[in-house]
Amino acid sequence: MLTETTQALPPRYVSPAGPPSAYAMLTRALSDPASVISDAIYSDWSLKLPGPRSPVVVSHPDAVRQVLLDKDGAFGRNRQLRMLMRRAWGEGLAAAEGESWSRQRQAAAPAFKPAAVQSAVPAMAAAAERAAGSWSTDAPIDLSVALARIVTEIVMTTLLTGLDDADLDAIAADVPPFIRAAAHFGLLDILPIPDAWLDRLRGMGRGAPEQRLRAVAARLAAARATPPDRVQDIAALMRGAGPLADNLLGFLPAGLETTAQAAAWGLYLLALYPDWQEALYREALAADALDPVLPIGRQVVQETLRLYPPAPLLVRAALRHGDLQGHRLYPGQVVILPVFAIHRHRELWDRPDAFDPDRFAPGAAYDRGAFLPFGAGPRLCIAAAFAQTEIAVMMAVLLRHFRFTLAAPEPVISLKTTTHSLTGLHVIATPRRG
Numbered sequence: 001m002l003t004e005t006t007q008a009l010p011p012r013y014v015s016p017a018g019p020p021s022a023y024a025m026l027t028r029a030l031s032d033p034a035s036v037i038s039d040a041i042y043s044d045w046s047l048k049l050p051g052p053r054s055p056v057v058v059s060h061p062d063a064v065r066q067v068l069l070d071k072d073g074a075f076g077r078n079r080q081l082r083m084l085m086r087r088a089w090g091e092g093l094a095a096a097e098g099e100s101w102s103r104q105r106q107a108a109a110p111a112f113k114p115a116a117v118q119s120a121v122p123a124m125a126a127a128a129e130r131a132a133g134s135w136s137t138d139a140p141i142d143l144s145v146a147l148a149r150i151v152t153e154i155v156m157t158t159l160l161t162g163l164d165d166a167d168l169d170a171i172a173a174d175v176p177p178f179i180r181a182a183a184h185f186g187l188l189d190i191l192p193i194p195d196a197w198l199d200r201l202r203g204m205g206r207g208a209p210e211q212r213l214r215a216v217a218a219r220l221a222a223a224r225a226t227p228p229d230r231v232q233d234i235a236a237l238m239r240g241a242g243p244l245a246d247n248l249l250g251f252l253p254a255g256l257e258t259t260a261q262a263a264a265w266g267l268y269l270l271a272l273y274p275d276w277q278e279a280l281y282r283e284a285l286a287a288d289a290l291d292p293v294l295p296i297g298r299q300v301v302q303e304t305l306r307l308y309p310p311a312p313l314l315v316r317a318a319l320r321h322g323d324l325q326g327h328r329l330y331p332g333q334v335v336i337l338p339v340f341a342i343h344r345h346r347e348l349w350d351r352p353d354a355f356d357p358d359r360f361a362p363g364a365a366y367d368r369g370a371f372l373p374f375g376a377g378p379r380l381c382i383a384a385a386f387a388q389t390e391i392a393v394m395m396a397v398l399l400r401h402f403r404f405t406l407a408a409p410e411p412v413i414s415l416k417t418t419t420h421s422l423t424g425l426h427v428i429a430t431p432r433r434g
Contacts, residue, residue, distance in 0.1 A: 010269055010307055010355050011421075013340060013413040015039040019050055029055075030080060030185040033313055033336055034415035041338055043346045046325040055334035056327045059342045061369025063325040067316050067335055068377035078317035078334050080185050083195055087182035087204055088253055090246030093238075093382075100242065107241035108382060111159060111234055117386050120158040124390055127153040128397035135429055140407035142424040143264035147394065148172040151260040154390055159255060160248060161233045162223040163216065171216060174209035175256045181207050182253075183417045217249035258310035259387045261420050262373075263394050266304040268411070268425040269355055270395070271404040276300060276357060281403075281432075284396035297392045299357035304391070305373035307355065312340040312415040314375055339372050340415055402429040 013034065020029070020036035028035045029049070037057055041047055045060040058064065067075050077085075085095035093104040110116060131150045135141060152172040156163065184202060199205065221244045224235035238247050270277035276296075283296045314337040318329040329335070344352040348370040349359070359366065374381035381387070404427045411421035 008272065009353050010272060011411045011413055012344070012353055013312075013415055013419075015042070015341075022050070025050060025054070026187065030187075030189055031183070032414075032416045033315070034338065034340060037336070037338055037341070041341045042344055042352075045347075046327060048327060053330050053333050055336050056324060056329065057336045057338055058325045058327075059338055059345055060325055061342075061348070061367045064337055064342065064369045064372065064376070066324065067337060068314070068372075068375065068379070070316075070377065074319055074322050075316040075335065076319050078315055078332075080189060081315050083185075083189075083198070084183050086195070087199070088179070089250035091243050092246035092250045093242060094250055094254065095246075096242065104238065104242040104247070105382060107238045108234060108247075110232060111237055112383055112386050114385065116232065117389050120154070120386070121389065121393055123157045124154050124393040125397050127157065128394045132398055132401040135402070137402075137429055137431055140426040141429050142426055143267050144261065144421065144425050145172075147263045147267070148175070148256060148260040150394060151256050151263065151390065155251070155255045159234045159386075160220055160251060162220055162235060166216060170212065171252065172256065172260075174212050175253050177207065177209040178213055179253050179257055179417055181210060213252055214245075214249055217245045217252065220248045221245040255383060258418055259390055261418050262305060262308065262310050262387070263391045264425045265308040265419070266300060266391055266395055267398065267404055268406075268427065269304055269307070270300065270399070271406045271427045273355055274405075276355075277399065277404065280395065281399040284399055291396075294392070294396065295362065296357070297396055298388075299360045300395065301388055301391050302360040302371075302373075303355060303357040305388075306343045306349075306359075306371060308419045309339045309343055309373045310387075310418055311373075311375065311381075312419045313338055314372070337372070340419065342370055342372060345370065398429075401432060403432055404429055 015034070016036065016038050018038050020038070024036050033055070036049060038047065041057055041059055046056065046058045046063070049055045049057065058067070082095070089095035093101065093108060096104055127150050130153070131146065135146065149169060149172045152168045156166055156168060156171070181202070181204065188198060188201060204210070220235060224239070234251055235244060235248060238244060270280065280296050280300055283294050287294055316335045318331055318333045318335060320331050322329045324335065342348065346352060348367060358364070374384035407426040407428050409423045409426065411425055412423045414420055414422050
């Protein structure tokens, strides 16, 4: 157990103190569900949002398992989630259902097996090394931006290969606005309007970031129509299993934004907790920095994902009448699993708001239903192991070059789509000597 030199708690999302107003439900519930979930969910096991047949929010691990494992076929995706996935993935993997989803997931799976992830580690380290050589040490660095650039290079040299002339900075910059546009919902979305009309009203397909990303996906698909022998990237694996351009477009935001934000939070936490930063630095220095399973690094990654889960909420809809955590469900009623609150629930974690990687030390016990950074069940994120390895390798490499200290401004946390800071995550990167 490390003794920290600071007692400061890491930044926390500010939840509303009580039930949301009717105005908040009308204006924010669809686009930013976390903003209408009161802070009671950190200590209670469930709550129902105001209004008839309004969403039920549940955080008990048994209820979480009931929804995500869904052995009885009682839950599915609600309209907004289906629309979000369709906007980002077309008819690709994450948007697919049934046999199409199974076929596409099976086709993509080899890219994320342990041997494939391990083979990508040198490319991950090389991307971090190149970034370290270009970072400014005279002014604060926004980790949210800097890590996005590294992750983009990793993805484009391991999973989505074939475009040596791709503008990595442009891709990294275009992904966040594309995600925001795809995830924008409001009052129009509760009306019985065809999805295609809603897309037109929302301007989907017309935004410059989306157009540029679609052009990248189309070029990738064209370049890899007949891939070289033995290439096992996403394009090669999924060719013929589903719409290739749709899948390549979908893997851009899926592979970039969540991992970049999580890695940025990890380095920010290490800047806040210098004892842990130095412990991880010494571990990376003494061992092979390319080893993604260094114990302290693994613990820091997991604790980062607990405090700042990439997907802060999981949403499903009841497909038939049922009961969940004492609530009567009706067909179509939305169920929200507040991962951000489950990861800090007072009944599930000791000192839930504290940064304590030792809670993930070898042999430590915790309820798996209380730790959901990549979801659970059949829809568990296929790239979970790849993402965790990326984060661990990037941190190990960058810590060998820099000592990180905090810089202004303070993070202002948003849980819209991903867990991110509206003000960035700023640090000073001081080169290490010797």
